[in-house]
Amino acid sequence: RAAVDLKALGERTITVDADVLQADAGTRTTAITGGYVALADAVDKLVKTGVLERSPLIHQVAAVSVGLLEGEPFLDLNYLEDVAADVDFNVVMNDQMGIIEVQGTAESGAYTRHQLNQLMDLGEKGIKELLQAQRYQK
Numbered sequence: 001r002a003a004v005d006l007k008a009l010g011e012r013t014i015t016v017d018a019d020v021l022q023a024d025a026g027t028r029t030t031a032i033t034g035g036y037v038a039l040a041d042a043v044d045k046l047v048k049t050g051v052l053e054r055s056p057l058i059h060q061v062a063a064v065s066v067g068l069l070e071g072e073p074f075l076d077l078n079y080l081e082d083v084a085a086d087v088d089f090n091v092v093m094n095d096q097m098g099i100i101e102v103q104g105t106a107e108s109g110a111y112t113r114h115q116l117n118q119l120m121d122l123g124e125k126g127i128k129e130l131l132q133a134q135r136y137q138k
Contacts, residue, residue, distance in 0.1 A: 002092075002100045003036060008056035014042055025065070025079040029090055032063035033130050040134070059094035062130035063101075066091060066119045068111060073118045075126045087111045091123035095131050 004014075016039050018031035039057070046052040065077045067085035074081055082088055089104030102120070 002094060003039065003057055003059050003061045005056045005058045008054065009052075014039065016042075025077055025082045029063035029065050029092075032061065032092055033134070036061045037134055059096065059098070060131050060134055061092065061094050061100065062127045062134065063090060063092040064123050064126040064130060065089065066123045066126070068115060068119065071115075073115070073122050075122050087115070087119070089119055089123065091120065091127065093124065093127045097124055097127075 016035040018035045018038070020027040020030050020034075023030055040060075043052070043055050043057055047055055064075065065082070065088060067074050067077045067081065067088035069081055069085050071086070074085070077085060077088060086108055087104060087106050089102060091099070092101040093099055104116075104119075
C-alpha cells in the first residue's frame with residue numbers, strides 16, 4: 001500500500017507472494033525489497049498490455065536489517081550476527097526516505113536514543129543502496 005496509488009490501480013488486486021529460497025537471515029526484509037521488484041515488473045506488464053493506462057506506483061520500497069553487536073552498529077545482519085545482536089531492527093523506507101515501518105527489539109538490556117539514531121542512519125544508507133539496485137533491475 002505504501003508503494004501504490006490505490007485509486008490509479010482501480011478495482012484490481014495484485015498479490016505479491018515472496019518465497020525466499022536461500023538466505024542467511026533477513027528473510028522478511030529480503031521479501032519486502034524483492035517483492036517491490038516483482039510488483040514493479042507486474043505493473044510494467046499491465047501498462048504494456050493496456051490493462052492500466054499508467055503505472056500506479058508512487059514510491060519504491062525497500063527494507064533492511066540493522067543491529068548492535070557489542071555496541072557497534074551493523075547493517076544487513078547475517079544469521080550469526082542476528083542471534084548475537086544486543087539490538088536488532090528491521091527498517092522499511094520509501095524512495096523519499098519516508099519511514100514505513102521500524103520494528104526493533106533490545107535482546108538484552110536497553111539501547112540509547114543515540115544508538116537508535118545510529119541504526120536508523122545506517123538503515124537509511126543501506127536502503128539507498130537497495131533502491132539503486134531496484135532501479136537497475138528495470
